[in-house]
Amino acid sequence: MPDYSLIQHFHMPSVYRNDHEIDLDQLTTLFNSVGWERRTVDRERLAQLVRGSLYVVSAWEGDRLVGFARAISDGASNAYISTVAVLPEYQKRGIGRELIQRLLAGRDHLQFVLHANERAYPFYLHLDVGFEPFDNILVRRRKF
Numbered sequence: 001m002p003d004y005s006l007i008q009h010f011h012m013p014s015v016y017r018n019d020h021e022i023d024l025d026q027l028t029t030l031f032n033s034v035g036w037e038r039r040t041v042d043r044e045r046l047a048q049l050v051r052g053s054l055y056v057v058s059a060w061e062g063d064r065l066v067g068f069a070r071a072i073s074d075g076a077s078n079a080y081i082s083t084v085a086v087l088p089e090y091q092k093r094g095i096g097r098e099l100i101q102r103l104l105a106g107r108d109h110l111q112f113v114l115h116a117n118e119r120a121y122p123f124y125l126h127l128d129v130g131f132e133p134f135d136n137i138l139v140r141r142r143k144f
């Protein structure tokens with residue numbers, strides 16, 4: 001009799017992509033799953049969020065989008081990481097770490113900035129990839 005309990009603990013390795021071909025329905029599902037409905041209500045704005053980011057990384061289990069991260073950048077000097085998300089049922093499997101490592105890889109000439117929410121802040125420190133608190137950061141918040 002095979003031991004089916006092993007199957008429960010077996011996860012297909014995620015496939016990672018660096019392209020901008022992100023299905024907007026799946027991105028909507030992913031963002032909504034982590035509470036970012038305000039980012040998905042306007043579809044054209046969501047499309048622009050992807051289009052306007054120089055670096056986009058996505059994680060896939062089969063044809064299911066399970067993780068997404070992006071950086072807005074000039075590719076020369078500065079970059080801003082935003083909207084890092086992993087589907088709740090796929091969290092704590094190393095996908096978030098892999099997304100960030102892929103955004104940073106080979107880009108040591110760039111200064112990366114990110115504004116983490118309270119829950120994710122310790123995640124970025126824990127990764128130990130060089131993020132540190134930095135003074136004098138100013139933010140002009142979006143109005144809508």
Ligand SMILES: CC(C)(COP(=O)(O)OP(=O)(O)OC[C@H]1O[C@@H](n2cnc3c(N)ncnc32)[C@H](O)[C@@H]1OP(=O)(O)O)[C@@H](O)C(=O)NCCC(=O)NCCS
Nearest residue numbers: 034084085086091092093094095096097116117120122123
């Ligand atoms: C934050 C988020 C992207 C992390 O993704 P994840 O796939 O669960 O993270 P990983 O499994 O790659 O975690 C990597 C390491 O960080 C740790 N970690 C994960 N989330 C953490 C948290 N909130 N606080 C502290 N450590 C955390 C993991 O335990 C793991 O540690 P290890 O490498 O020593 O085993 C995910 O929780 C998420 O999508 N959250 C909701 C959206 C969000 O708030 N995004 C951040 C926007 S700024």
